[in-house]
Each structure stands twice: as structure tokens, then as C-alpha cells.
Amino acid sequence: MLNKYLPNFYPVIALFFCSLPYLIQGYPLSDDSVLGLIRVKEFQLALTHNQLPPYWADNLYGGYGSPIFIFYAPLYMFVATLFYLLTGSIISGSILAILLFTVIGAAGMYLLVKEILGDNSPINQCAARISVYVFILNPYLIGDKIIRVANSEYTALCLAPLSLYGLVKIKQDPLKGSLILAAGLALSILAHNLTALTIMAMLITLSFIIHSNSVNQRSWLFILGGITMGLLLSAFFWLPALYYKSLTHTEQLTQGHYDFHNHFKPLSQFFNNSNFFSMGLLNLWIIIKSASLLWTERLNSKQSEAIKLAKACLIFALLFIFLQTKLSLPFWKNIPYLSLFQFPWRMMGPLTIVISILAGVLFPIYFIKNNYRSFKKLELSILFFCIISILPLLSTNLTVSGAFINNLTSAFETETIKTIMLSSTEVDEYLPKSVRINIKHYTNEYTPLILNPTPDTSVSIIEEYGTEITLETNTSKPTDIELKRWFFPDWKCIINGEIHPVYISKNGLLSIKIPPGHNKIFLKLNPPLLRQMLVWISLTAFIVWITLAAKPLFVQYTNPD
DSSP states (O other): OHHHHGGGGHHHHHHHHHTHIIIIIOSBOOHHHHHHHHHHHHHHHHHHTTOSSOOOBTTGGGGTOBOHHHHSOOHHHHHHHHHHHHHSOHHHHHHHHHHHHHHHHHHHHHHHHHHHHOSOOHHHHHHHHHHHHHHHTOHHHHIIIIISOOHHHHHHHHHHHHHHHHHHHTTTOHHHHHHHHHHHHHHHHHHOHHHHHHHHHHHHHHHHHHHTTOSOTHHHHHHHHHHHHHHHHTHHHHHHHHHTGGGBTGGGGGSGGGOGGGOOOOGGGTTOSSSTTOOOHHHHHHHHHHHHHHHHTTTOTTOOHHHHHHHHHHHHHHHHHHTTSGGGHHHHHHSTTGGGGOOGGGGHHHHHHHHHHHHHHHHHHHHHHTTOSOHHHHHHHHHHHHHHHHHHHHHTOOBOOHHHHHHHHHHTSHHHHHHTTOOSSSSOTTSBTTOOSOHHHHHSSOOOSEESOOTTEEEEEEEEOSSEEEEEEEESSOEEEEEEEEOOTTEEEEETTEEEOOEEOTTSEEEEEEOSEEEEEEEEEOOOHHHHHHHHHHHHHHHHHHHHHHHHHHHHHHOOO
């Protein structure tokens, strides 16, 4: 009896090993891990200052601020913030968020492969579990998780199987599949918009593979509806990010170190087990064995939908490998937005997904053709090799020490973030375009809110948040005041109850003109108009999604028979 149910615990073993550094050693240490913690803290502060959703990081650059949250995918930060508020620790909150998305990734891959294979036979359950091992124990995902600490990309990759599961599910249950497709796509976009582009390409392509011969042509309505719903659910983020990108220094994302020309790796390094950008030899074996199995199946006139989908995944796998070689340079130069991936080896992320699908879908064929006696023993062997493949990366992991955590916790006090001039990205891509100054000159020491007021002007700060400032001034003549805030569209100024214009100073800062005498001044940075409009559209889409998801439950409740 125990042996019958023991394989159900194997995924728990896989989850343990892929999360071992977090569970045993703590939060991984890298340049981006510290920056990620700063982003989570600033996101939490923005939420507490009633930015719903956040759009401005109040304390970055010594208090000058940044519109980073208009452009930086919010999902990981949001979930980490929720756990941060629950635990009282930014480190614990960040760890719990990653562990949650790891579990979601495992569950999504299991459901996807199980749905592709069709029936719930023991060997198909085994195949679905194997796809989970190959996925969450993939060296590239482990590198994302504990070496690069690329939390947003890792989150998007863990969520990707959900949208693919929804696409496959549409064939059997159109409404449920469409809703899962919408949710998975929306969450992927909110997690990492660049990864979501590759997921979108896979969704569109696989739609034609899975549903091309569908008897029920209504499937296409549910596919289009699901994709449209996913885009609407996430529209409050991705549309403003595209529309307003000209207002920031996004060109820095593709220059210097981040120019894709500098990051093509030798083919020999693609499949070793020690580089964070590699896939491991086991995954190379899966690709070769998949190609062999599919070649033997080519003469079968009654190929299953699973085999057709596996062929598409193999083609995707070869494409993602090709895009990491210098032979693909014309594609990188000419396909819109591809250069924003910066590192060609990022194609290892979607490659991980299709290899995991191949491993699960083709496992029953592999088992039968090789006359194995026990698929459970074979499953255990594959789990063992998956664990072995990530050991070199686990041994190179660096973690945040207790002393560092204590220092970091105190550093994340609101005023401390300002005074120690923290930023939250490697370059200054999310600074407003109007900033035409040497940033270090203005942020290398803490400065007061009002910069260089005239001698006859007195200023009292009544209240100051990043996006809301209340002042009282006295001056004998009209004068200009320059504030320690970057200028950005939608700053509003009210002086003595009347709306006044705001200006860009020669340094790209917020400037206002005040009349003589005693003045009460209120300044507020509102979210961009397009963001405000799209928040309501996304909220409406969410209500529709909830309504449609609840409909079967309502019908079942009202008609129990």
C-alpha cells in the first residue's frame, strides 16, 4: 500500500531540493538580490501611501524618486510585499514569494502534461510528475532562482504552464480552459513582460496545433476570448509601460553591458551543469531522445494530439537554441523588442518549458519502446539524475548573512533609504527623460526638500510623502522654488486653493512659481492618465472573469440535481 502512494511524495522531494538554499541557508546574495529587496520595500511604501497600484518609488535617488513602478513588472513585488506584511520581515516575505511560485510552477506543469496525455492512468500520472522534476530542477531555473536571483523572470517561467494548460483544457472544457488561459497569460505579463512575449508566441503557435482539427469551432472563440481577457486583465501595466517608455531612459537597457551582441555563449557551454545560463546534460539527452522517438513515430498514420504537440515543442526547443547562437544575429537585429532580452541565453527560460513538456509527453512511449519493467523505478531514476544535475549550482550559492540582514533591515527604514542614496536597478533606465544632470552630483549626499531657496523666502514643510507635499511659504516678491523631485507628467500644484502650473527646471527637477506673501501649497503626483483609465478597464475585466468563473458553481448550487 505504501509503495502505491509513495511516488506522490516524489514532487515534494523535488520541491525540497530546488528550494534547498532558501530553506537551509537563507536568502541568496547577488547584486540583483539586494536591488530586488529595495524594490519590494519601495513597493510596500508606495502601497501604504495609497498608490493603488504603485507608480512612483518615493525614496530612490536620495528622495528624488523614480517612476519605476510604471515600467517594472509588479507581480513578484506585490506577492513578496503581502508576505512581508504578514511576517514583518522583508527577507522572509521575499523567500515565501519565491517558494509559492515554485509550487505553482510544479502544479501548473503537472496539470499541463496530464491534460495533454488525456487519461488518468498510473503511467500518465508518472509522466506528469517527471515533467515537474525536469522543470523545477532545471539548472537554468535554479540559476535564475539562487545565482542571478532574477525573481521576476523566475516567477513568469513558473506561471507559464498555467496559460498553456488553459489552452489545452479548452478542448474538453471551453469556459474553464479559457479562464485559466486568461489568468495564466495575465499573471505572466504582470510577472515579466519580456518572458510573456515568448509565452504569447508559443500560445498562438500551439493553438493551431492543438485546435486545427477541432470539431467544435467554438474553441477558437474561447481561445481568442481567453487571450483578450488576459491582455485586458494586465492592461493597466503593459500598455502604460509601452506608451510612456519614451519618458524614461529605456535606451540604457540595450547599451554597453546590456547590448545583446556581447552575450552569445559558445555552444559547448549550453548544456553543462555548472553555469547559471546552461541547461545541463540531462536536458540535452531529453532533446536527442525526443527527436529519436518522434522520428520513429513519423510513419504512424494515427498520430495522437500529444505527439503533434510534442513535435511542435521539439521545433520550439531547436528554435530557442538557435536564438542563442550568433547565427541568429539577423533576428536579434530586426525582430521588435527582441534586443530588450539583452542576453540571448535568456531563451533558456522558454526552452526549459518545452523540454519539460517533451519529457512528460514522450515518457510513456519511451517506457514502452525500451521494455522497462517498472515505470516507478524509472521515475525515481530520473528524479535522482535531475537532483544530481543541479548540485554544482547549489554548491556555488552565496547567501545573505545574519549580520547583513540586520544591517539591511535597518537600512530599509524610510528615511534611511533616502539618506544612503539607494537605487533599485543596475543602470538608470527608469529615471525621467527630462533629467539632464550628473545624477551622482545631485544624489551623492542627502539634501533638503527645497533646493537653494532665496534669502527672503521662508518655507515650512507641513507634510511630505513622495507623491504628496504640503508647504507654507512667506516671501516678499514672486519667486521660483525648485524641489527635490524629478519632474514627471501629472504633477499638480494648488496654491491657496487655486491650480497653478508646474515647470521643469534646467536640471530636470520640479519647479513652481509662488506669489508674494503667505502661501499654502499642495503638490501631488497623480498616476498617469492612461494608467488611471486602464486600471478601471482591468478591474472590469477582473469582475467579468470572477463572474464567469463563479457561474458553474452558481448553477450547481441552484440545480443540485
